[in-house]
Amino acid sequence: MIAALEIDNLSVVYDEFHALKDVSLAVERGESFGLVGESGSGKSTLLRAVAGLAPISSGAIRIDGEALRGSKRSKTFYRRVQMVFQDPYGSLHPRQTIDRLLLEPLAIHDIDDSERRIERALDEVGLGNGFRFRYPHQLSGGQRQRVAIARALIVEPSILLLDEPTSALDASVQAEVLNLLEQIRRDRKLTFVMVSHDLGVVTHMCERLAVMRNGAVVERLSSRELAEGAVHEDYTRNLMIASKGFVKA
Numbered sequence: 393m394i395a396a397l398e399i400d401n402l403s404v405v406y407d408e409f410h411a412l413k414d415v416s417l418a419v420e421r422g423e424s425f426g427l428v429g430e431s432g433s434g435k436s437t438l439l440r441a442v443a444g445l446a447p448i449s450s451g452a453i454r455i456d457g458e459a460l461r462g463s464k465r466s467k468t469f470y471r472r473v474q475m476v477f478q479d480p481y482g483s484l485h486p487r488q489t490i491d492r493l494l495l496e497p498l499a500i501h502d503i504d505d506s507e508r509r510i511e512r513a514l515d516e517v518g519l520g521n522g523f524r525f526r527y528p529h530q531l532s533g534g535q536r537q538r539v540a541i542a543r544a545l546i547v548e549p550s551i552l553l554l555d556e557p558t559s560a561l562d563a564s565v566q567a568e569v570l571n572l573l574e575q576i577r578r579d580r581k582l583t584f585v586m587v588s589h590d591l592g593v594v595t596h597m598c599e600r601l602a603v604m605r606n607g608a609v610v611e612r613l614s615s616r617e618l619a620e621g622a623v624h625e626d627y628t629r630n631l632m633i634a635s636k637g638f639v640k641a
């Protein structure tokens with residue numbers, strides 16, 4: 393079976409600095425895959441490279457078997473991968489209504505049918521049509537993140553890249569948004585790649601994960617293995633100790 397996302401020997405180099413070194417991963421369709429690692433280990437860079445937001449120095453990224461690189465990537469390629477960032481304030485333009493914010497990706501991808509899609513997306517993230525003409529500052533943090541999720545979903549991607557999607561939220565709101573994401577993944581049969589510094593969140597949401605250090609993958613394991621402390625690297629054990637509330641290694 394063709395993997396939803398295949399990353400082969402991917403490297404990203406900024407000037408002389410190797411932010412990613414020969415990273416290889418395969419994520420199956422419908423799977424929720426986690427990326428963990430200390431700050432600066434390259435997790436966001438990996439997501440950004442898949443989304444076309446970081447320059448690929450060498451290696452390949454395939455989505456549903458289709459490999460395209462650099463400027464040769466088509467719009468439909470990008471449409472299949474959407475990203476949700478940690479800080480919805482940063483990703484939602486403050487002077488645009490929710491309606492405008494949702495129309496923007498539709499315009500970029502030349503998608504008609506905006507009325508139906510906006511209604512469906514808002515409904516799906518638990519915000520009714522009443523939110524359409526509000527501005528981001530008129531929403532709570534959790535509601536803003538729901539808008540960011542709706543904005544990613546509206547172009548009907550097959551993969552959602554989630555970069556610390558709930559780290560900026562209070563604990564109870566965090567659980568609500570994680571449950572919402574899980575529901576959406578099942579309903580839409582989406583593939584997730586999720587970055588979180590919180591190992592509890594990753595093991596709750598993902599079946600398998602990769603541990604990153606200094607731009608490389610140092611260990612791959614299942615969430616069950618992580619939860620049971622069946623890890624090989626001391627580095628992974630240290631991440632477990634550092635992650636608040638996670639099983640002590």
Ligand SMILES: Nc1ncnc2c1ncn2[C@@H]1O[C@H](COP(=O)(O)OP(=O)(O)OP(=O)(O)O)[C@@H](O)[C@H]1O
Nearest residue numbers: 406409411429430431432433434435436437438589
């Ligand atoms: N545009 C850029 N130019 C130069 N260096 C960059 C750029 N983007 C990221 N880096 C560097 O690449 C390394 C990896 O950064 P990245 O944001 O991927 O780490 P991360 O694991 O996501 O960290 P965090 O958990 O703190 O978000 C860091 O050392 C960072 O400074």
